[in-house]
Amino acid sequence: MKRSLTCVLMAVAAVMLLAVCGSTARSATIDDQIRGVMGRIQQRTPQLLALKNANQVGETATGLVEAIKAVDAAGKKLVADENTDRGLLFKLLAAKNRTTVKKVTDNFAKFRFRKAAPQHYFKGRNGKWLTKAQWLKAGAPGPFG
Amino acid sequence: MLGRWLLFAAAMMLVGAGCTYHEVDVKPIKIEPIHITVDINVKLQKEFEDLFAFEEKAEPKAKDDSGSDKK
Numbered sequence: 001m002k003r004s005l006t007c008v009l010m011a012v013a014a015v016m017l018l019a020v021c022g023s024t025a026r027s028a029t030i031d032d033q034i035r036g037v038m039g040r041i042q043q044r045t046p047q048l049l050a051l052k053n054a055n056q057v058g059e060t061a062t063g064l065v066e067a068i069k070a071v072d073a074a075g076k077k078l079v080a081d082e083n084t085d086r087g088l089l090f091k092l093l094a095a096k097n098r099t100t101v102k103k104v105t106d107n108f109a110k111f112r113f114r115k116a117a118p119q120h121y122f123k124g125r126n127g128k129w130l131t132k133a134q135w136l137k138a139g140a141p142g143p144f145g
Numbered sequence: 146m147l148g149r150w151l152l153f154a155a156a157m158m159l160v161g162a163g164c165t166y167h168e169v170d171v172k173p174i175k176i177e178p179i180h181i182t183v184d185i186n187v188k189l190q191k192e193f194e195d196l197f198a199f200e201e202k203a204e205p206k207a208k209d210d211s212g213s214d215k216k
Contacts, residue, residue: 034196042199093192099185107189115200 030096037089040081047078058121058129061143063090063108068121068129106144113143 048065051057057079058068064083067075090108094101113122118133124143135143 038196045200093189097185097188097192099189103185104189107186108193111190111193111197115197 030092034089034092034096037085037092040085041089044078044082044085048082051075051078052117052120055121058123059109059112059116060123061109061125063105063112066123110144 048057051071052059056067056069056071056075057065060066064086065079067079071079086108090101090104093104097104113132113135116122116132118136119131121129121131122135122143123129124135125145130138130143
């Protein structure tokens with residue numbers, strides 16, 4: 001009787017330990033993946049900023065970047081790669097924070113708008129391209145309305 | 146005679162009622178830990194600030210960050 005109770009307690013402790021280790025390992029893997037994605041995004045930032053300063057590319061209310069006017073093949077690839085990595089980042093952050101991809105995307109778009117330079121273009125939910133300064137001057141409902 | 150005894154009994158009952166002991170329990174104030182639920186939006190914004198902090202370092206010129214994001 002005493003032996004079987006000890007066995008049961010040990011089994012329960014083992015299951016709990018596995019659960020804790022499993023969750024720790026899972027979050028470590030997600031953080032590693034986020035680091036990998038952010039490394040690529042960071043490498044791309046100077047070229048992306050140059051395109052934004054040239055008003056060729058802009059941020060959008062969907063959290064992705066888009067070409068405002070025709071860009072060359074290198075620019076198209078840059079935009080495509082950036083959006084692929086951003087999509088992956090949204091999924092990873094949603095999993096890490098146990099929320100939806102939409103919530104992450106919406107928050108990211110607002111973050112990008114907040115950090116944008118006033119002369120950079122931003123595409124609102126209504127599909128309109130305006131500079132940040134123009135959006136702020138226009139008032140409500142803003143790019144997310 | 147009986148009336149006097151009754152009066153005496155009633156008086157004794159009144160005196161007895163006034164001699165009861167009352168104790169008021171004052172429970173000590175308990176300070177419970179406060180559980181703060183951080184809004185997911187705040188959490189995500191903080192996460193983005195941390196992840197994209199390299200942009201601030203790369204662009205030392207102050208961007209015009211005065212605009213509050215509008216919904």
